[in-house]
Amino acid sequence: NAGVMQNPRHLVRRRGQEARLRCSPMKGHSHVYWYRQLPEEGLKFMVYLQKENIIDESGMPKERFSAEFPKEGPSILRIQQVVRGDSAAYFCASSPLKLGEQYFGPGTRLTVT
Amino acid sequence: EDQVTQSPEALRLQEGESSSLNCSYTVSGLRGLFWYRQDPGKGPEFLFTLYSAGEEKEKERLKATLTKKESFLHITAPKPEDSATYLCAVQAPGETSGSRLTFGEGTQLTVNP
Numbered sequence: 001n002a003g004v005m006q007n008p009r010h011l012v013r014r015r016g017q018e019a020r021l022r023c024s025p026m027k028g029h030s031h032v033y034w035y036r037q038l039p040e041e042g043l044k045f046m047v048y049l050q051k052e053n054i055i056d057e058s059g060m061p062k063e064r065f066s067a068e069f070p071k072e073g074p075s076i077l078r079i080q081q082v083v084r085g086d087s088a089a090y091f092c093a094s095s096p097l098k099l100g101e102q103y104f105g106p107g108t109r110l111t112v113t
Numbered sequence: 114e115d116q117v118t119q120s121p122e123a124l125r126l127q128e129g130e131s132s133s134l135n136c137s138y139t140v141s142g143l144r145g146l147f148w149y150r151q152d153p154g155k156g157p158e159f160l161f162t163l164y165s166a167g168e169e170k171e172k173e174r175l176k177a178t179l180t181k182k183e184s185f186l187h188i189t190a191p192k193p194e195d196s197a198t199y200l201c202a203v204q205a206p207g208e209t210s211g212s213r214l215t216f217g218e219g220t221q222l223t224v225n226p
Contacts, residue, residue: 004156031212043157043200045213056213091156098212099144099204104156 002027004094004105005074012111013082021077021108025094032075033102034060034067037089049075082112115140115205119217126224129190134220136201137183144204146184147214148177151198160199191224198222 005024013019025032034046045059049069060067064082069075079086089109093102116139126132138146145164149157161170163179170177174195176187186199198221202214 033213035214035216042218043202043214043216045215048212059213093214095212101145101147101159101162102214103159104149106156 004092004103006090006092006105006108008108009106010109010111012113014113015083016081019079019082019086019110021079021090021092021110023075023077023092023094023105025075025092026096026103029094029096029103031095031098031102032069033093033095034075034077035091035093035104037091037107039088043091046077079110082110084112086110087112115203115215117201117203117215117217119199119201119220121220122218123221124223126188126191126222128192128224128226131187131189131191133188134186134199134222135183136186136217138201138203140203140205140215142206144206146179147202147204148175148184148186149200149202151200151219157200188222191222193224193226196222196224 007022032049035043036046037043047060047067048056052071064080066078089107091104091107093104095102118137120135145162147162148160151157161177166181168179174189178185198219200219202216
């Protein structure tokens, strides 16, 4: 059973460009979460989605950030007009149930130049 | 607001030297406490889930325990391959926020041969 897949693994963007991060959950998992790990900081929750629904986006910045989990295809975290402060590792996790352990992908390391 | 504090921030052990990592938490109505291992450049790897005070889980050289206010990760006779950052996270009640994990800053463990 393949684990959580994320791509790209590394992404370099210039200030003002858009970044799109993709996440395919584990087979049979319908709950997807995005977390951000800033340099020298801990993992912080951003958003929780189920198929076609955003359940909890309380950890996501109000501007420039959006997330979706369409009926078909991977979950997408989109960052518009990136700034240097967006440079971080972005991790996706999935779970089979609303509560309980979450399984993480390898992350996407975003560098904004 | 849920809070998770891990100590120490960093720990150096000699191979075979047993020790414990601490995770103290402040949350109203714990739904679950989770331990993860994170290697440099990788996503967190799930280790244990604990649900109620008095519960214990074991896996190879690791043993996790839970009280009403804290959890311990005991490492018995560690080996160099146990070197990693160990993360503690909690899940707390909430109709929509109850699925998110709140992480501590982690303990960076180094085991010298």
